[in-house]
Amino acid sequence: MRDYFLVIKGRQAMNNEAKNGMECNEFEALLADALDDALAADARTAFDEHGKSCEVCGPLFAETWEGMVRVQGLAELEPPKNLVYNILAATSRKAGITTYLMDPPRSCVS
Numbered sequence: 001m002r003d004y005f006l007v008i009k010g011r012q013a014m015n016n017e018a019k020n021g022m023e024c025n026e027f028e029a030l031l032a033d034a035l036d037d038a039l040a041a042d043a044r045t046a047f048d049e050h051g052k053s054c055e056v057c058g059p060l061f062a063e064t065w066e067g068m069v070r071v072q073g074l075a076e077l078e079p080p081k082n083l084v085y086n087i088l089a090a091t092s093r094k095a096g097i098t099t100y101l102m103d104p105p106r107s108c109v110s
Contacts, residue, residue, distance in 0.1 A: 020049040027057045035068055
């Protein structure tokens, strides 16, 4: 929850002043593409320069990069058996549908 409030505080500190040719809202909009290394060279240069000079956007990028690296380092898990069926059963308004920890009844499997 503390991180959530830091994000809100940071967003409130963002302004629309252009630093090195880019505004904070533009930096935020390009963040995902920058993490995916999908920005054109000129956009990447402006993005990097803004991140170096902005006291809000620089830490935002660093924390987001660190989070992405941590998530990529996690082991991939196999989803539980019957995950989709159990989600549909749990969210269905239709009476009589129950979740199954093992195999669903053969009448439910197509």
